[in-house]
Amino acid sequence: MPDFLEALSVAKRYGGIVALSDATLKARSGEVHALLGENGAGKSTFIQILAGAVRADSGSITLGGERFAVRNPEEAQRLGVAAVFQELSLIPDLTVAENIFFRREPLSPLRTARAGAMREATAELFARYRFPAIRPDQELRRLTLAERQVVEIAKALARDPRVLILDEATSALAPRETEWLLGLSRDLAAEGKLVIYISHRLGEVRRIADRVTVFRNGATVAAYDTASVDDDTIIADMLGRQMERLYPERRNTTTGRIALSVKGLSVENRLADLDLDLREGEVLGVAGLQGHGQRELFQALFGAARASGAIEVWGKPRTIRSPRDALSGRDGLALVPEDRRNHGLLLAKSVRENLTLSVVKRFTRFGLTDPKREAKLVDDMIAQLRIKAGSPEQAAGTLSGGNQQKVIFGKMLLTDARILLLYDPTRGIDVGTKGEIFTLMRDLAARGYAILFYSSDLAELVHVADRVAVLRYGRLAAILEGAENSEHQILRAAMIDTRAA
Amino acid sequence: MTMIASEPGEHAARPPSAPARWRGWLLDRASLLIPCLMLLALLAVYGSMREGVFTLDELNLDTAAAMTLMLAATGQTIVLLRGGIDLSIGGMISLGTVIAATQFGDGGATTLLWSVLIVLLGAVVGMLNGALITVLRLQPFLVTLATWSILAGTALIILPIDGGSLPSGWMAFGSGSWLGLASPVWLLILLLAFWFWFKRTRTGIAIKATGSNERSAFLSGVSPLAINLWTYGLSGVFAALAALYLTTQTGAGSPTIGKDYILPSVAAAVIGGISLFGGRGGLVGTIIGAYILTIIGNLVFVLSISSYWQPIASGVILLIAVLASSLAEKSSRRNLS
DSSP states (O other): OOOSEEEEEEEEEETTEEEEEEEEEEEOTTOEEEEEOOTTSSHHHHHHHHHTSSOOSEEEEEETTEEOOOSSHHHHHHTTEEEEOSSOOOOTTSBHHHHHTTTSOOBOTTSBBOHHHHHHHHHHHHHHTTOOSOOTTSBGGGSOHHHHHHHHHHHHHTTOOSEEEEESTTTTOOHHHHHHHHHHHHHHHHTTOEEEEEOSOHHHHHHHOSEEEEEETTEEEEEEEGGGOOHHHHHHHHHTSOOOOSSOOOOOOOOSOEEEEEEEEEETTTEEEEEEEEETTOEEEEEOSTTSSHHHHHHHHHTSSOOEEEEEETTEEEOOOSHHHHHOSTTOEEEEOSOIIIIIOOTTSBHHHHHHGGGGGGGEETTEEOHHHHHHHHHHHHHHHTOOOSSTTSBGGGSOHHHHHHHHHHHHHHTTOSEEEEESTTTTOOHHHHHHHHHHHHHHHHTTOEEEEEOSOHHHHHHHOSEEEEEETTEEEEEEEGGGOSHHHHHHHHHSOOSOO | OOOOOOOOGGGSOOOOOHHHHHHHHHHHTHHHHHHHHHHHHHHHHHHHHSTTTTSHHHHHHHHHHHHHHHHHHHHHHHHHHTTOOOOTHHHHHHHHHHHHHHHOTTSTHHHHHHHHHHHHHHHHHHHHHHHHHHHTTOOHHHHHHHHHHHHHHHHHHHOSSSBOOOOHHHHGGGGOEETTEEHHHHHHHHHHHHHHHHTTBHHHHHHHHHHHOHHHHHHTTOOHHHHHHHHHHHHHHHHHHHHHHHHHHHSSBOTTGGGGGHHHHHHHHHHTTOOTTSSOOOHHHHHHHHHHHHHHHHHHHHTTOOTTHHHHHHHHHHHHHHHHHHHHHHHHHHHHO
16 A cells, blocks of 8 residues: 655754754545654654644655645645644633534524534534543533543544644543543554554554654654554654653662651542651652542642641641641642642743742842852752753743643742642653653652652552552542552552442 | 552532532523622612612613714624723723714715714724734733724814714704604614623634634634634624714714723623623623613712712722622632532
């Protein structure tokens, strides 16, 4: 079968920075084609070129044998290329159906949008592809992040594209919806469409992709049939070297001192009567199926949710009612939030401003900031975390995902708080940066920090945490350590009632 | 890197219980229900103090009194939905009345021609606002503050003091009636018909969407320039229509009268449940808000207290409306989580 999409030696520069130098991708109709690479390898730029959001400097692209040169997303869509980016294009105050047909509303003779027709078409689309239950007439702002992601996928599918590009589409989804999307990708391929699938989760790629293309530093380095290649080869291609160990050596650095003690913590009906001790020098993992109280636990500890129960920090009873209470100095708590683009970073501000925003006091003398002291703090942190930024003045929003996450870590470390709350800190981050973050976590633990660590990826908990607390229906189902701390045992505790009724 | 493969069934979507559904329904519509309740309460007080409040005559009178504000607030509603604000309607209303009062002559073709020109001027001025806001990336507040000043100054040059004259047939507009309803009421019906049509057009949807989330709207293919030309252009047109209607009531041009409608047009919209952050609300709420402000004026008159109490009462009503909507919004968010 000839290749339906053929992109040869595509290149793109932004000023002096080469985003793509030699990207080549050949894909057939009726296949799921995975595109892999570290953050910054050029995947995003490449699919934005396909989607018409960015124009290539050179190279040639053909689609179905015809030259494919589009100037904007509408043209790309007209030629049958639809993309689901990580950045959603949905309108909070429109309904699900209105969002799906936005700008393409079916019109009545009076030129008004036919609401009934849009609802029916949406219901039909949902039924055809067995979408998770979402009401077409619901306003989008009433939906969760995962549901919005699903609607974004529906919006792309409603155009009946020949090529569907999914960029990290599962990163916001719960396991059940992830399963659905993986199945959907296969179904679309069986219908003869081409699905280009970008994900950091190799397991997903292996399950659904017929072929993979690997990018590194803006160029294609390899393309394989998925069945004929192993994970290590792919990772080596992505990194350009044999993968160093992803997980650092775990030495037990736990001391007897209790950093954070929680007794009878409850949050509405989401978290019930939780007792938990986090010790100095310890990485305590938190696991559970999505929606079983992990988020509420972190929010309550950071003062972002109303909770009842007793919290002791370094042995002293504390009441945490707002993030300001939680942040105070050496005895405080610092959080890496779930949604770093909206809650953790000011994207338009510089790396420097982001790092020092919450610690202005540390370099203020007589009410004035001291730029030299600030610069020293910032430079130290950039060096310590190996943040890849052109200068401290570069806007945080222009960094890669992994480097944005490092800035958040830096911001958190500068507060001097020694209890760290990490909520899914590696979500959507490339393998190389993940490894750095794990190493950093273990180093911090060895230096006496106490770390509470939630991850949606069980392997991370098993390999990085000293102990893992498993939540189920908002209650503590089990604390696993040593040999007990395995993916199998965590899942078992998360899914099956292990306590006597 | 294994992912968890399944999830317990309790998280599947299930229909909420009947009382919860009602609660959600009410909370979702709180921003419109609250002004309705306030209007009913005001009417009850007003009706208990004066005979004949619940008659068509009263409806005709109040609508005639409120129509200038309603027209101005229609434009403001569209701008607020877009997430902007238009202060220049003050200057446009003044300018419209003085052009009408100096150019209409004795009626007939000249009047018609100049009416059309005034409306076109409103569109051009509004589109200029929209273009400046988009191309120079300036704040709507500042751009329209500047154009307000320019238009108001122009009005003063054309007619330094209140005066001029209008054709008698023109001023008879308000006294026309059909089926017991005065012409301003029919104008209101037309206005609402326009709204229910406009809000369902692609342009109407795109204006609301842009106010709701500008970036998403842009990513979905909405042109920011086109949207701002439409939004502020329409606001200018409605300001011009407000000016024309106003002259049928006052029979004169006034170079300073327009400023009396700027903040009340925003207040009517906000009382009616329109969010200053854009994307939410509609004209029905604004019309109710305009009636509320008008009835407050009537009440002050009936109570024969100093008219200075009117802005005080309006301010209190505005605060109550904003507070109630914000409480309802918080509560509906809690309902959801």
